[in-house]
Amino acid sequence: MFAFSNFFLAPSLDVAYSELLKNKKNIILGGTSYLRMGNTSWNTAIDISNLNLNYIEEKDDFITIGSMTNFRDLETNHILNTYFGNIFNIALKDIIGVQFRKNVTAGATVFSKYGFSDLIPVLLALGTKIKLFAGGIVTLEDFLKETTVRQDILVEVLIPKIKTVCSFQTVRKSKTDYSIINLAICNNKNNISIAVGSRPGRAVLAKETMSILNNSDNLELSIIDALKHISEEISLDSNMRSSKVYRELLLTALLKKGIQEVLK
Ligand SMILES: Cc1cc2nc3c(=O)[nH]c(=O)nc-3n(C[C@H](O)[C@H](O)[C@H](O)COP(=O)(O)OP(=O)(O)OC[C@H]3O[C@@H](n4cnc5c(N)ncnc54)[C@H](O)[C@@H]3O)c2cc1C
CATH class of the missing domain: 3.30.465.10 (Uridine Diphospho-n-acetylenolpyruvylglucosamine Reductase; domain 3)
Known part of the structure:
Protein backbone atom coordinates (compact mmCIF):
# COMPACT_ATOMS: atom_id res chain seq x y z
CA MET A 1 0.00 0.00 0.00
CA PHE A 2 1.25 3.49 -0.78
CA ALA A 3 1.63 6.14 1.91
CA PHE A 4 1.86 9.91 2.04
CA SER A 5 2.77 12.42 4.72
CA ASN A 6 0.30 15.17 3.78
CA PHE A 7 -3.05 15.29 2.04
CA PHE A 8 -3.87 18.41 0.02
CA LEU A 9 -7.36 19.04 -1.36
CA ALA A 10 -6.64 21.41 -4.26
CA PRO A 11 -9.00 24.41 -4.61
CA SER A 12 -7.88 25.10 -8.22
CA LEU A 13 -5.60 23.70 -10.91
CA ASP A 14 -3.20 26.63 -10.39
CA VAL A 15 -2.76 25.78 -6.73
CA ALA A 16 -2.57 22.03 -7.42
CA TYR A 17 0.24 22.63 -9.89
CA SER A 18 2.25 24.88 -7.59
CA GLU A 19 1.85 22.30 -4.80
CA LEU A 20 3.09 19.59 -7.20
CA LEU A 21 6.23 21.57 -8.00
CA LYS A 22 7.15 22.00 -4.34
CA ASN A 23 8.63 18.52 -3.97
CA LYS A 24 9.60 15.70 -6.35
CA LYS A 25 7.71 13.32 -4.03
CA ASN A 26 4.41 15.18 -4.37
CA ILE A 27 1.82 13.44 -6.51
CA ILE A 28 -1.56 13.97 -8.10
CA LEU A 29 -4.22 11.44 -7.08
CA GLY A 30 -6.44 9.89 -9.74
CA GLY A 31 -8.65 7.01 -8.64
CA THR A 32 -5.59 5.67 -6.70
CA SER A 33 -6.14 2.07 -7.87
CA TYR A 34 -2.70 1.86 -9.39
CA LEU A 35 -0.98 3.87 -6.66
CA ARG A 36 -2.37 1.42 -4.10
CA MET A 37 -0.52 -1.43 -5.82
CA GLY A 38 2.85 0.16 -4.91
CA ASN A 39 4.67 0.57 -1.62
CA THR A 40 6.06 4.05 -2.22
CA SER A 41 5.98 6.71 0.50
CA TRP A 42 5.03 10.05 -1.00
CA ASN A 43 5.28 13.53 0.48
CA THR A 44 2.04 15.33 -0.42
CA ALA A 45 -0.88 13.63 -2.15
CA ILE A 46 -2.79 16.24 -4.16
CA ASP A 47 -6.49 15.54 -4.60
CA ILE A 48 -8.02 17.20 -7.69
CA SER A 49 -11.43 15.59 -7.32
CA ASN A 50 -13.10 18.91 -6.36
CA LEU A 51 -12.10 20.63 -9.61
CA ASN A 52 -14.97 19.48 -11.85
CA LEU A 53 -12.74 17.40 -14.07
CA ASN A 54 -15.23 14.57 -14.44
CA TYR A 55 -16.96 15.30 -17.77
CA LYS A 161 -15.15 15.02 -33.34
CA ILE A 162 -15.38 12.91 -36.48
CA LYS A 163 -17.72 9.93 -36.83
CA THR A 164 -15.42 6.94 -37.13
CA VAL A 165 -15.94 3.20 -37.48
CA CYS A 166 -13.67 1.42 -35.02
CA SER A 167 -12.67 -2.06 -33.99
CA PHE A 168 -10.82 -3.13 -30.85
CA GLN A 169 -9.01 -6.47 -30.89
CA THR A 170 -7.31 -8.13 -27.97
CA VAL A 171 -6.38 -11.50 -26.55
CA ARG A 172 -6.21 -12.16 -22.79
CA LYS A 173 -5.36 -15.43 -21.11
CA SER A 174 -8.33 -15.00 -18.82
CA LYS A 175 -11.16 -12.47 -18.84
CA THR A 176 -9.70 -9.97 -16.39
CA ASP A 177 -5.98 -10.43 -17.12
CA TYR A 178 -3.95 -7.77 -18.94
CA SER A 179 -4.04 -7.92 -22.75
CA ILE A 180 -1.31 -10.01 -24.39
CA ILE A 181 -1.60 -7.61 -27.30
CA ASN A 182 -4.27 -5.11 -28.31
CA LEU A 183 -5.10 -3.19 -31.47
CA ALA A 184 -7.44 -0.31 -32.20
CA ILE A 185 -8.30 0.05 -35.87
CA CYS A 186 -10.34 3.06 -36.98
CA ASN A 187 -11.77 3.90 -40.37
CA ASN A 188 -12.61 7.51 -41.01
CA LYS A 189 -13.99 7.67 -44.58
CA ASN A 190 -11.49 5.07 -45.88
CA ASN A 191 -8.60 6.58 -44.00
CA ILE A 192 -7.55 3.74 -41.71
CA SER A 193 -5.51 4.20 -38.54
CA ILE A 194 -3.99 1.37 -36.52
CA ALA A 195 -2.62 1.56 -32.98
CA VAL A 196 -0.91 -1.40 -31.34
CA GLY A 197 -0.52 -1.72 -27.56
CA SER A 198 0.67 -4.29 -25.01
CA ARG A 199 3.61 -5.04 -27.31
CA PRO A 200 4.35 -5.17 -24.29
CA GLY A 201 5.74 -1.62 -24.63
CA ARG A 202 3.76 1.59 -24.99
CA ALA A 203 1.19 1.83 -27.76
CA VAL A 204 2.36 3.05 -31.18
CA LEU A 205 0.74 3.89 -34.50
CA ALA A 206 1.54 1.48 -37.35
CA LYS A 207 2.22 4.36 -39.75
CA GLU A 208 3.79 2.39 -42.62
CA THR A 209 1.03 -0.21 -42.54
CA MET A 210 -1.54 2.60 -42.45
CA SER A 211 0.10 4.18 -45.49
CA ILE A 212 -0.03 0.85 -47.40
CA LEU A 213 -3.76 0.67 -46.77
CA ASN A 214 -4.53 4.32 -47.38
CA ASN A 215 -2.48 4.95 -50.52
CA SER A 216 -3.55 2.12 -52.77
CA ASP A 217 -6.23 1.86 -55.42
CA ASN A 218 -6.49 -1.90 -54.94
CA LEU A 219 -7.79 -2.45 -51.42
CA GLU A 220 -7.65 -6.26 -51.54
CA LEU A 221 -3.97 -6.28 -52.51
CA SER A 222 -3.13 -3.56 -50.01
CA ILE A 223 -4.69 -5.61 -47.19
CA ILE A 224 -2.45 -8.56 -48.10
CA ASP A 225 0.59 -6.26 -48.10
CA ALA A 226 -0.45 -4.64 -44.84
CA LEU A 227 -0.82 -8.01 -43.10
CA LYS A 228 2.66 -8.98 -44.29
CA HIS A 229 4.18 -5.67 -43.26
CA ILE A 230 2.80 -5.08 -39.78
CA SER A 231 5.12 -7.44 -37.87
CA GLU A 232 8.12 -5.97 -39.69
CA GLU A 233 7.06 -2.48 -38.70
CA ILE A 234 5.93 -2.93 -35.09
CA SER A 235 8.56 -4.09 -32.64
CA LEU A 236 7.24 -6.72 -30.24
CA ASP A 237 8.86 -8.46 -27.33
CA SER A 238 8.39 -11.30 -24.85
CA ASN A 239 7.29 -10.97 -21.23
CA MET A 240 5.60 -13.15 -18.60
CA ARG A 241 2.31 -13.02 -20.54
CA SER A 242 3.51 -14.09 -23.96
CA SER A 243 6.47 -14.80 -26.20
CA LYS A 244 7.40 -12.40 -28.98
CA VAL A 245 6.59 -15.06 -31.60
CA TYR A 246 3.06 -15.58 -30.24
CA ARG A 247 2.51 -11.81 -30.24
CA GLU A 248 3.63 -11.65 -33.89
CA LEU A 249 1.10 -14.32 -34.86
CA LEU A 250 -1.66 -12.57 -32.94
CA LEU A 251 -0.81 -9.19 -34.41
CA THR A 252 -1.39 -10.34 -37.99
CA ALA A 253 -4.51 -12.35 -37.17
CA LEU A 254 -6.08 -9.54 -35.12
CA LEU A 255 -5.26 -6.90 -37.72
CA LYS A 256 -7.02 -8.97 -40.38
CA LYS A 257 -10.10 -9.30 -38.18
CA GLY A 258 -10.07 -5.60 -37.31
CA ILE A 259 -9.73 -4.45 -40.93
CA GLN A 260 -12.63 -6.68 -41.93
CA GLU A 261 -14.75 -5.15 -39.16
CA VAL A 262 -14.05 -1.53 -40.05
CA LEU A 263 -14.63 -2.13 -43.79
CA LYS A 264 -17.99 -3.84 -43.32
C1 LIG B 1 -5.22 -4.61 -10.49
C2 LIG B 1 -5.25 -3.72 -11.72
C3 LIG B 1 -5.55 -4.29 -12.95
C4 LIG B 1 -5.59 -3.49 -14.09
N1 LIG B 1 -5.91 -4.06 -15.31
C5 LIG B 1 -5.94 -3.28 -16.42
C6 LIG B 1 -6.26 -3.81 -17.70
O1 LIG B 1 -6.49 -5.02 -17.88
N2 LIG B 1 -6.30 -2.96 -18.77
C7 LIG B 1 -6.07 -1.62 -18.63
O2 LIG B 1 -6.13 -0.89 -19.62
N3 LIG B 1 -5.75 -1.09 -17.42
C8 LIG B 1 -5.69 -1.88 -16.34
N4 LIG B 1 -5.33 -1.31 -15.14
C9 LIG B 1 -4.98 0.12 -15.08
C10 LIG B 1 -6.20 0.98 -14.78
O3 LIG B 1 -7.12 0.86 -15.83
C11 LIG B 1 -5.78 2.47 -14.65
O4 LIG B 1 -5.14 2.83 -15.84
C12 LIG B 1 -4.83 2.70 -13.50
O5 LIG B 1 -5.36 2.12 -12.33
C13 LIG B 1 -4.57 4.19 -13.26
O6 LIG B 1 -5.75 4.84 -12.93
P1 LIG B 1 -6.01 5.44 -11.47
O7 LIG B 1 -7.10 6.43 -11.60
O8 LIG B 1 -6.16 4.33 -10.51
O9 LIG B 1 -4.60 6.20 -11.21
P2 LIG B 1 -3.82 6.52 -9.85
O10 LIG B 1 -3.40 5.24 -9.21
O11 LIG B 1 -4.56 7.48 -9.01
O12 LIG B 1 -2.55 7.29 -10.46
C14 LIG B 1 -1.61 6.65 -11.30
C15 LIG B 1 -0.49 7.65 -11.60
O13 LIG B 1 -1.00 8.73 -12.37
C16 LIG B 1 -0.70 9.99 -11.71
N5 LIG B 1 -1.84 10.88 -11.99
C17 LIG B 1 -3.13 10.69 -11.64
N6 LIG B 1 -3.91 11.63 -12.18
C18 LIG B 1 -3.10 12.46 -12.86
C19 LIG B 1 -3.31 13.65 -13.63
N7 LIG B 1 -4.52 14.16 -13.84
N8 LIG B 1 -2.22 14.26 -14.16
C20 LIG B 1 -0.98 13.76 -13.96
N9 LIG B 1 -0.72 12.64 -13.25
C21 LIG B 1 -1.77 12.00 -12.71
C22 LIG B 1 -0.54 9.62 -10.24
O14 LIG B 1 0.24 10.57 -9.57
C23 LIG B 1 0.13 8.27 -10.35
O15 LIG B 1 1.51 8.43 -10.60
C24 LIG B 1 -5.30 -2.10 -13.99
C25 LIG B 1 -4.99 -1.54 -12.74
C26 LIG B 1 -4.96 -2.33 -11.61
C27 LIG B 1 -4.65 -1.68 -10.29
Missing part, protein backbone atom coordinates in the same frame (compact mmCIF):
# COMPACT_ATOMS: atom_id res chain seq x y z
CA ILE A 56 -17.38 14.23 -21.38
CA GLU A 57 -18.42 17.18 -23.51
CA GLU A 58 -19.12 17.78 -27.18
CA LYS A 59 -17.35 20.93 -28.43
CA ASP A 60 -17.12 22.33 -32.00
CA ASP A 61 -14.17 20.23 -33.16
CA PHE A 62 -13.45 17.88 -30.27
CA ILE A 63 -15.03 15.68 -27.68
CA THR A 64 -13.31 16.61 -24.44
CA ILE A 65 -12.86 14.23 -21.55
CA GLY A 66 -11.86 15.60 -18.13
CA SER A 67 -8.95 13.85 -16.47
CA MET A 68 -11.03 12.59 -13.50
CA THR A 69 -13.57 10.88 -15.78
CA ASN A 70 -13.80 7.22 -14.87
CA PHE A 71 -13.70 4.25 -17.24
CA ARG A 72 -17.32 3.29 -16.63
CA ASP A 73 -18.42 6.72 -17.85
CA LEU A 74 -16.31 6.28 -21.00
CA GLU A 75 -17.92 2.90 -21.63
CA THR A 76 -21.48 4.11 -21.28
CA ASN A 77 -21.35 7.67 -22.62
CA HIS A 78 -23.80 8.45 -25.42
CA ILE A 79 -21.60 11.09 -27.10
CA LEU A 80 -18.69 8.65 -27.46
CA ASN A 81 -21.04 5.90 -28.60
CA THR A 82 -22.59 8.20 -31.21
CA TYR A 83 -19.27 9.17 -32.76
CA PHE A 84 -17.20 6.02 -32.30
CA GLY A 85 -19.68 3.15 -31.95
CA ASN A 86 -19.04 1.00 -28.91
CA ILE A 87 -15.24 0.87 -29.08
CA PHE A 88 -14.79 2.31 -25.57
CA ASN A 89 -17.19 -0.27 -24.19
CA ILE A 90 -15.46 -3.14 -26.02
CA ALA A 91 -11.98 -2.01 -25.03
CA LEU A 92 -12.72 -1.40 -21.34
CA LYS A 93 -15.40 -3.93 -20.40
CA ASP A 94 -12.94 -6.69 -19.42
CA ILE A 95 -10.89 -4.61 -17.01
CA ILE A 96 -11.56 -6.25 -13.64
CA GLY A 97 -15.20 -5.28 -12.92
CA VAL A 98 -17.68 -2.40 -12.94
CA GLN A 99 -16.83 -1.16 -9.44
CA PHE A 100 -13.16 -1.01 -10.37
CA ARG A 101 -13.90 0.83 -13.62
CA LYS A 102 -16.07 3.35 -11.74
CA ASN A 103 -12.91 4.32 -9.88
CA VAL A 104 -10.00 4.38 -12.36
CA THR A 105 -9.50 7.62 -14.26
CA ALA A 106 -8.71 8.56 -17.85
CA GLY A 107 -6.16 11.25 -16.91
CA ALA A 108 -4.02 9.01 -14.68
CA THR A 109 -4.02 6.28 -17.31
CA VAL A 110 -2.95 8.48 -20.19
CA PHE A 111 -0.42 10.44 -18.13
CA SER A 112 1.18 7.18 -16.93
CA LYS A 113 1.54 5.80 -20.51
CA TYR A 114 1.00 2.23 -19.30
CA GLY A 115 2.17 -0.23 -21.98
CA PHE A 116 -0.62 -2.64 -21.01
CA SER A 117 -3.36 -0.02 -21.34
CA ASP A 118 -6.48 -0.90 -23.30
CA LEU A 119 -7.61 2.75 -23.38
CA ILE A 120 -4.48 4.32 -24.87
CA PRO A 121 -4.52 2.46 -28.25
CA VAL A 122 -8.14 3.52 -28.76
CA LEU A 123 -7.32 7.18 -28.10
CA LEU A 124 -4.20 6.95 -30.27
CA ALA A 125 -6.05 5.49 -33.26
CA LEU A 126 -8.65 8.29 -32.93
CA GLY A 127 -5.98 11.02 -33.30
CA THR A 128 -6.29 12.28 -29.72
CA LYS A 129 -4.55 15.28 -28.20
CA ILE A 130 -4.05 15.92 -24.52
CA LYS A 131 -4.07 19.14 -22.53
CA LEU A 132 -1.42 19.45 -19.83
CA PHE A 133 -1.74 22.24 -17.28
CA ALA A 134 1.78 23.60 -17.88
CA GLY A 135 2.71 21.88 -21.14
CA GLY A 136 -0.39 22.91 -23.08
CA ILE A 137 -1.87 20.83 -25.87
CA VAL A 138 0.25 18.04 -27.39
CA THR A 139 -0.64 15.06 -29.55
CA LEU A 140 -0.95 11.81 -27.66
CA GLU A 141 1.40 10.27 -30.20
CA ASP A 142 4.19 12.75 -29.32
CA PHE A 143 3.48 12.51 -25.60
CA LEU A 144 3.83 8.72 -25.66
CA LYS A 145 7.23 9.04 -27.35
CA GLU A 146 8.61 11.18 -24.52
CA THR A 147 10.97 9.23 -22.28
CA THR A 148 11.21 11.73 -19.43
CA VAL A 149 8.34 12.04 -16.94
CA ARG A 150 6.88 15.54 -16.86
CA GLN A 151 5.97 17.19 -13.58
CA ASP A 152 2.57 18.30 -14.81
CA ILE A 153 -1.15 17.68 -14.54
CA LEU A 154 -3.16 16.14 -17.33
CA VAL A 155 -6.27 18.29 -17.51
CA GLU A 156 -8.23 16.83 -20.40
CA VAL A 157 -8.20 14.53 -23.39
CA LEU A 158 -9.39 15.90 -26.75
CA ILE A 159 -10.69 13.51 -29.40
CA PRO A 160 -11.39 14.91 -32.90
Whole structure:
Protein backbone atom coordinates (compact mmCIF):
# COMPACT_ATOMS: atom_id res chain seq x y z
CA MET A 1 0.00 0.00 0.00
CA PHE A 2 1.25 3.49 -0.78
CA ALA A 3 1.63 6.14 1.91
CA PHE A 4 1.86 9.91 2.04
CA SER A 5 2.77 12.42 4.72
CA ASN A 6 0.30 15.17 3.78
CA PHE A 7 -3.05 15.29 2.04
CA PHE A 8 -3.87 18.41 0.02
CA LEU A 9 -7.36 19.04 -1.36
CA ALA A 10 -6.64 21.41 -4.26
CA PRO A 11 -9.00 24.41 -4.61
CA SER A 12 -7.88 25.10 -8.22
CA LEU A 13 -5.60 23.70 -10.91
CA ASP A 14 -3.20 26.63 -10.39
CA VAL A 15 -2.76 25.78 -6.73
CA ALA A 16 -2.57 22.03 -7.42
CA TYR A 17 0.24 22.63 -9.89
CA SER A 18 2.25 24.88 -7.59
CA GLU A 19 1.85 22.30 -4.80
CA LEU A 20 3.09 19.59 -7.20
CA LEU A 21 6.23 21.57 -8.00
CA LYS A 22 7.15 22.00 -4.34
CA ASN A 23 8.63 18.52 -3.97
CA LYS A 24 9.60 15.70 -6.35
CA LYS A 25 7.71 13.32 -4.03
CA ASN A 26 4.41 15.18 -4.37
CA ILE A 27 1.82 13.44 -6.51
CA ILE A 28 -1.56 13.97 -8.10
CA LEU A 29 -4.22 11.44 -7.08
CA GLY A 30 -6.44 9.89 -9.74
CA GLY A 31 -8.65 7.01 -8.64
CA THR A 32 -5.59 5.67 -6.70
CA SER A 33 -6.14 2.07 -7.87
CA TYR A 34 -2.70 1.86 -9.39
CA LEU A 35 -0.98 3.87 -6.66
CA ARG A 36 -2.37 1.42 -4.10
CA MET A 37 -0.52 -1.43 -5.82
CA GLY A 38 2.85 0.16 -4.91
CA ASN A 39 4.67 0.57 -1.62
CA THR A 40 6.06 4.05 -2.22
CA SER A 41 5.98 6.71 0.50
CA TRP A 42 5.03 10.05 -1.00
CA ASN A 43 5.28 13.53 0.48
CA THR A 44 2.04 15.33 -0.42
CA ALA A 45 -0.88 13.63 -2.15
CA ILE A 46 -2.79 16.24 -4.16
CA ASP A 47 -6.49 15.54 -4.60
CA ILE A 48 -8.02 17.20 -7.69
CA SER A 49 -11.43 15.59 -7.32
CA ASN A 50 -13.10 18.91 -6.36
CA LEU A 51 -12.10 20.63 -9.61
CA ASN A 52 -14.97 19.48 -11.85
CA LEU A 53 -12.74 17.40 -14.07
CA ASN A 54 -15.23 14.57 -14.44
CA TYR A 55 -16.96 15.30 -17.77
CA ILE A 56 -17.38 14.23 -21.38
CA GLU A 57 -18.42 17.18 -23.51
CA GLU A 58 -19.12 17.78 -27.18
CA LYS A 59 -17.35 20.93 -28.43
CA ASP A 60 -17.12 22.33 -32.00
CA ASP A 61 -14.17 20.23 -33.16
CA PHE A 62 -13.45 17.88 -30.27
CA ILE A 63 -15.03 15.68 -27.68
CA THR A 64 -13.31 16.61 -24.44
CA ILE A 65 -12.86 14.23 -21.55
CA GLY A 66 -11.86 15.60 -18.13
CA SER A 67 -8.95 13.85 -16.47
CA MET A 68 -11.03 12.59 -13.50
CA THR A 69 -13.57 10.88 -15.78
CA ASN A 70 -13.80 7.22 -14.87
CA PHE A 71 -13.70 4.25 -17.24
CA ARG A 72 -17.32 3.29 -16.63
CA ASP A 73 -18.42 6.72 -17.85
CA LEU A 74 -16.31 6.28 -21.00
CA GLU A 75 -17.92 2.90 -21.63
CA THR A 76 -21.48 4.11 -21.28
CA ASN A 77 -21.35 7.67 -22.62
CA HIS A 78 -23.80 8.45 -25.42
CA ILE A 79 -21.60 11.09 -27.10
CA LEU A 80 -18.69 8.65 -27.46
CA ASN A 81 -21.04 5.90 -28.60
CA THR A 82 -22.59 8.20 -31.21
CA TYR A 83 -19.27 9.17 -32.76
CA PHE A 84 -17.20 6.02 -32.30
CA GLY A 85 -19.68 3.15 -31.95
CA ASN A 86 -19.04 1.00 -28.91
CA ILE A 87 -15.24 0.87 -29.08
CA PHE A 88 -14.79 2.31 -25.57
CA ASN A 89 -17.19 -0.27 -24.19
CA ILE A 90 -15.46 -3.14 -26.02
CA ALA A 91 -11.98 -2.01 -25.03
CA LEU A 92 -12.72 -1.40 -21.34
CA LYS A 93 -15.40 -3.93 -20.40
CA ASP A 94 -12.94 -6.69 -19.42
CA ILE A 95 -10.89 -4.61 -17.01
CA ILE A 96 -11.56 -6.25 -13.64
CA GLY A 97 -15.20 -5.28 -12.92
CA VAL A 98 -17.68 -2.40 -12.94
CA GLN A 99 -16.83 -1.16 -9.44
CA PHE A 100 -13.16 -1.01 -10.37
CA ARG A 101 -13.90 0.83 -13.62
CA LYS A 102 -16.07 3.35 -11.74
CA ASN A 103 -12.91 4.32 -9.88
CA VAL A 104 -10.00 4.38 -12.36
CA THR A 105 -9.50 7.62 -14.26
CA ALA A 106 -8.71 8.56 -17.85
CA GLY A 107 -6.16 11.25 -16.91
CA ALA A 108 -4.02 9.01 -14.68
CA THR A 109 -4.02 6.28 -17.31
CA VAL A 110 -2.95 8.48 -20.19
CA PHE A 111 -0.42 10.44 -18.13
CA SER A 112 1.18 7.18 -16.93
CA LYS A 113 1.54 5.80 -20.51
CA TYR A 114 1.00 2.23 -19.30
CA GLY A 115 2.17 -0.23 -21.98
CA PHE A 116 -0.62 -2.64 -21.01
CA SER A 117 -3.36 -0.02 -21.34
CA ASP A 118 -6.48 -0.90 -23.30
CA LEU A 119 -7.61 2.75 -23.38
CA ILE A 120 -4.48 4.32 -24.87
CA PRO A 121 -4.52 2.46 -28.25
CA VAL A 122 -8.14 3.52 -28.76
CA LEU A 123 -7.32 7.18 -28.10
CA LEU A 124 -4.20 6.95 -30.27
CA ALA A 125 -6.05 5.49 -33.26
CA LEU A 126 -8.65 8.29 -32.93
CA GLY A 127 -5.98 11.02 -33.30
CA THR A 128 -6.29 12.28 -29.72
CA LYS A 129 -4.55 15.28 -28.20
CA ILE A 130 -4.05 15.92 -24.52
CA LYS A 131 -4.07 19.14 -22.53
CA LEU A 132 -1.42 19.45 -19.83
CA PHE A 133 -1.74 22.24 -17.28
CA ALA A 134 1.78 23.60 -17.88
CA GLY A 135 2.71 21.88 -21.14
CA GLY A 136 -0.39 22.91 -23.08
CA ILE A 137 -1.87 20.83 -25.87
CA VAL A 138 0.25 18.04 -27.39
CA THR A 139 -0.64 15.06 -29.55
CA LEU A 140 -0.95 11.81 -27.66
CA GLU A 141 1.40 10.27 -30.20
CA ASP A 142 4.19 12.75 -29.32
CA PHE A 143 3.48 12.51 -25.60
CA LEU A 144 3.83 8.72 -25.66
CA LYS A 145 7.23 9.04 -27.35
CA GLU A 146 8.61 11.18 -24.52
CA THR A 147 10.97 9.23 -22.28
CA THR A 148 11.21 11.73 -19.43
CA VAL A 149 8.34 12.04 -16.94
CA ARG A 150 6.88 15.54 -16.86
CA GLN A 151 5.97 17.19 -13.58
CA ASP A 152 2.57 18.30 -14.81
CA ILE A 153 -1.15 17.68 -14.54
CA LEU A 154 -3.16 16.14 -17.33
CA VAL A 155 -6.27 18.29 -17.51
CA GLU A 156 -8.23 16.83 -20.40
CA VAL A 157 -8.20 14.53 -23.39
CA LEU A 158 -9.39 15.90 -26.75
CA ILE A 159 -10.69 13.51 -29.40
CA PRO A 160 -11.39 14.91 -32.90
CA LYS A 161 -15.15 15.02 -33.34
CA ILE A 162 -15.38 12.91 -36.48
CA LYS A 163 -17.72 9.93 -36.83
CA THR A 164 -15.42 6.94 -37.13
CA VAL A 165 -15.94 3.20 -37.48
CA CYS A 166 -13.67 1.42 -35.02
CA SER A 167 -12.67 -2.06 -33.99
CA PHE A 168 -10.82 -3.13 -30.85
CA GLN A 169 -9.01 -6.47 -30.89
CA THR A 170 -7.31 -8.13 -27.97
CA VAL A 171 -6.38 -11.50 -26.55
CA ARG A 172 -6.21 -12.16 -22.79
CA LYS A 173 -5.36 -15.43 -21.11
CA SER A 174 -8.33 -15.00 -18.82
CA LYS A 175 -11.16 -12.47 -18.84
CA THR A 176 -9.70 -9.97 -16.39
CA ASP A 177 -5.98 -10.43 -17.12
CA TYR A 178 -3.95 -7.77 -18.94
CA SER A 179 -4.04 -7.92 -22.75
CA ILE A 180 -1.31 -10.01 -24.39
CA ILE A 181 -1.60 -7.61 -27.30
CA ASN A 182 -4.27 -5.11 -28.31
CA LEU A 183 -5.10 -3.19 -31.47
CA ALA A 184 -7.44 -0.31 -32.20
CA ILE A 185 -8.30 0.05 -35.87
CA CYS A 186 -10.34 3.06 -36.98
CA ASN A 187 -11.77 3.90 -40.37
CA ASN A 188 -12.61 7.51 -41.01
CA LYS A 189 -13.99 7.67 -44.58
CA ASN A 190 -11.49 5.07 -45.88
CA ASN A 191 -8.60 6.58 -44.00
CA ILE A 192 -7.55 3.74 -41.71
CA SER A 193 -5.51 4.20 -38.54
CA ILE A 194 -3.99 1.37 -36.52
CA ALA A 195 -2.62 1.56 -32.98
CA VAL A 196 -0.91 -1.40 -31.34
CA GLY A 197 -0.52 -1.72 -27.56
CA SER A 198 0.67 -4.29 -25.01
CA ARG A 199 3.61 -5.04 -27.31
CA PRO A 200 4.35 -5.17 -24.29
CA GLY A 201 5.74 -1.62 -24.63
CA ARG A 202 3.76 1.59 -24.99
CA ALA A 203 1.19 1.83 -27.76
CA VAL A 204 2.36 3.05 -31.18
CA LEU A 205 0.74 3.89 -34.50
CA ALA A 206 1.54 1.48 -37.35
CA LYS A 207 2.22 4.36 -39.75
CA GLU A 208 3.79 2.39 -42.62
CA THR A 209 1.03 -0.21 -42.54
CA MET A 210 -1.54 2.60 -42.45
CA SER A 211 0.10 4.18 -45.49
CA ILE A 212 -0.03 0.85 -47.40
CA LEU A 213 -3.76 0.67 -46.77
CA ASN A 214 -4.53 4.32 -47.38
CA ASN A 215 -2.48 4.95 -50.52
CA SER A 216 -3.55 2.12 -52.77
CA ASP A 217 -6.23 1.86 -55.42
CA ASN A 218 -6.49 -1.90 -54.94
CA LEU A 219 -7.79 -2.45 -51.42
CA GLU A 220 -7.65 -6.26 -51.54
CA LEU A 221 -3.97 -6.28 -52.51
CA SER A 222 -3.13 -3.56 -50.01
CA ILE A 223 -4.69 -5.61 -47.19
CA ILE A 224 -2.45 -8.56 -48.10
CA ASP A 225 0.59 -6.26 -48.10
CA ALA A 226 -0.45 -4.64 -44.84
CA LEU A 227 -0.82 -8.01 -43.10
CA LYS A 228 2.66 -8.98 -44.29
CA HIS A 229 4.18 -5.67 -43.26
CA ILE A 230 2.80 -5.08 -39.78
CA SER A 231 5.12 -7.44 -37.87
CA GLU A 232 8.12 -5.97 -39.69
CA GLU A 233 7.06 -2.48 -38.70
CA ILE A 234 5.93 -2.93 -35.09
CA SER A 235 8.56 -4.09 -32.64
CA LEU A 236 7.24 -6.72 -30.24
CA ASP A 237 8.86 -8.46 -27.33
CA SER A 238 8.39 -11.30 -24.85
CA ASN A 239 7.29 -10.97 -21.23
CA MET A 240 5.60 -13.15 -18.60
CA ARG A 241 2.31 -13.02 -20.54
CA SER A 242 3.51 -14.09 -23.96
CA SER A 243 6.47 -14.80 -26.20
CA LYS A 244 7.40 -12.40 -28.98
CA VAL A 245 6.59 -15.06 -31.60
CA TYR A 246 3.06 -15.58 -30.24
CA ARG A 247 2.51 -11.81 -30.24
CA GLU A 248 3.63 -11.65 -33.89
CA LEU A 249 1.10 -14.32 -34.86
CA LEU A 250 -1.66 -12.57 -32.94
CA LEU A 251 -0.81 -9.19 -34.41
CA THR A 252 -1.39 -10.34 -37.99
CA ALA A 253 -4.51 -12.35 -37.17
CA LEU A 254 -6.08 -9.54 -35.12
CA LEU A 255 -5.26 -6.90 -37.72
CA LYS A 256 -7.02 -8.97 -40.38
CA LYS A 257 -10.10 -9.30 -38.18
CA GLY A 258 -10.07 -5.60 -37.31
CA ILE A 259 -9.73 -4.45 -40.93
CA GLN A 260 -12.63 -6.68 -41.93
CA GLU A 261 -14.75 -5.15 -39.16
CA VAL A 262 -14.05 -1.53 -40.05
CA LEU A 263 -14.63 -2.13 -43.79
CA LYS A 264 -17.99 -3.84 -43.32
C1 LIG B 1 -5.22 -4.61 -10.49
C2 LIG B 1 -5.25 -3.72 -11.72
C3 LIG B 1 -5.55 -4.29 -12.95
C4 LIG B 1 -5.59 -3.49 -14.09
N1 LIG B 1 -5.91 -4.06 -15.31
C5 LIG B 1 -5.94 -3.28 -16.42
C6 LIG B 1 -6.26 -3.81 -17.70
O1 LIG B 1 -6.49 -5.02 -17.88
N2 LIG B 1 -6.30 -2.96 -18.77
C7 LIG B 1 -6.07 -1.62 -18.63
O2 LIG B 1 -6.13 -0.89 -19.62
N3 LIG B 1 -5.75 -1.09 -17.42
C8 LIG B 1 -5.69 -1.88 -16.34
N4 LIG B 1 -5.33 -1.31 -15.14
C9 LIG B 1 -4.98 0.12 -15.08
C10 LIG B 1 -6.20 0.98 -14.78
O3 LIG B 1 -7.12 0.86 -15.83
C11 LIG B 1 -5.78 2.47 -14.65
O4 LIG B 1 -5.14 2.83 -15.84
C12 LIG B 1 -4.83 2.70 -13.50
O5 LIG B 1 -5.36 2.12 -12.33
C13 LIG B 1 -4.57 4.19 -13.26
O6 LIG B 1 -5.75 4.84 -12.93
P1 LIG B 1 -6.01 5.44 -11.47
O7 LIG B 1 -7.10 6.43 -11.60
O8 LIG B 1 -6.16 4.33 -10.51
O9 LIG B 1 -4.60 6.20 -11.21
P2 LIG B 1 -3.82 6.52 -9.85
O10 LIG B 1 -3.40 5.24 -9.21
O11 LIG B 1 -4.56 7.48 -9.01
O12 LIG B 1 -2.55 7.29 -10.46
C14 LIG B 1 -1.61 6.65 -11.30
C15 LIG B 1 -0.49 7.65 -11.60
O13 LIG B 1 -1.00 8.73 -12.37
C16 LIG B 1 -0.70 9.99 -11.71
N5 LIG B 1 -1.84 10.88 -11.99
C17 LIG B 1 -3.13 10.69 -11.64
N6 LIG B 1 -3.91 11.63 -12.18
C18 LIG B 1 -3.10 12.46 -12.86
C19 LIG B 1 -3.31 13.65 -13.63
N7 LIG B 1 -4.52 14.16 -13.84
N8 LIG B 1 -2.22 14.26 -14.16
C20 LIG B 1 -0.98 13.76 -13.96
N9 LIG B 1 -0.72 12.64 -13.25
C21 LIG B 1 -1.77 12.00 -12.71
C22 LIG B 1 -0.54 9.62 -10.24
O14 LIG B 1 0.24 10.57 -9.57
C23 LIG B 1 0.13 8.27 -10.35
O15 LIG B 1 1.51 8.43 -10.60
C24 LIG B 1 -5.30 -2.10 -13.99
C25 LIG B 1 -4.99 -1.54 -12.74
C26 LIG B 1 -4.96 -2.33 -11.61
C27 LIG B 1 -4.65 -1.68 -10.29
